[in-house]
Amino acid sequence: MVNAPGAAVATSARTDRATSRRALLQAGGAAAAAIALGGCGGADSTKGPLRRLAAPARRADVEILNRALDLEYRTVAAYTAGIPLLSGSAAHAAEQFLGQELSHAGELYGLVKEAHGKPHDQQQSYPIDHPRNAGEVLALLHELERAQIAAYLGWIPELTPGPVRAAIASILANDAQHLAIIRGVSGEQPLAGPLVGGGQ
């Protein structure tokens, strides 16, 4: 189980990391508040088309965007919990990627609101195994990034407005970059093949 950023307590037996974990959770909480204020904003061109959609299509799109938002929240929670266990280049990369995942969540939150939907809230915690060392953190992040990419690939053809599909693809492509870097710092080949998705 992994606490969401902004959750009141992060339970960690590792007192030497408690300070950095607390700072990170506070930072994550602040960023989560920013998400709630309406999103970080990726592509403004997505907003108009969502508003103009007929109600049934808009409802379907909102459902997909909220499911994507749930995935982003979960990944944010995993980065937040895992970063204190990382060091060196892996930690630097993960900190950069956490900020980007928060931006993704902000964008999705904003899109749901633009479509007159109700964005899902973060849960207090997520049912993810708590990683105990750097290797487990990287394995968890790898799995979550891979799962996001697979989900986005399934959802992109289902989204109605082209600009919204493109916005989701721009998030997917950033997640694909995360995946490649995580594979690299894990000692694997960064690229699994010429097409992202599926087994990568």
Next chain:
Amino acid sequence: MSSPSTTRRELLGGARKPSRADVGVLVNLLQLELLMSFTYAALASFKGLSPGSHRLIAELLGHERAHARVLSGVLAGRATVQGPANVAGADRQLAAIHVSGTIARVQSEHDALHLLLALERAAEGAYFRAVGELAGATLLRLAAQVMGNEAQHAALLGEQLYPGKIGRAVPDPFVQGAST
């Protein structure tokens, strides 16, 4: 991970007849992939590369060729697209899509990596727009898969250019590439 041949088979089953509008988008993408393949191949033989850069460029060349094969398969019988015939032709195409630098003027590993990074950014932009324009579900998925791969290429080229600077390698949370 599907092999390129599996993917092509899947695509041909799911997208036998792309619409005329989709064909137009795919032709542009194939033209870009052929230009990328040519540029990577030309730079893979550049003598000033470190072993690490040479390995990376060779790997990415393989990917660009795989993308071109998949797109050619989807377009089979609908359009014929030729790649650049020579370096001068490739450099003209690079200029036409606003990629700064030319193959002919590459004099160092930095120049080579920089040119390829600019080209990958152009590809990201082309696929970003394609995902907004394509109508066929299978083609949309393919475009997103390739876009993700081009973004990965950009990240790895960025790492090679700016070792240890993750903010330079993966700078943006929203990959939209460059306008062409």
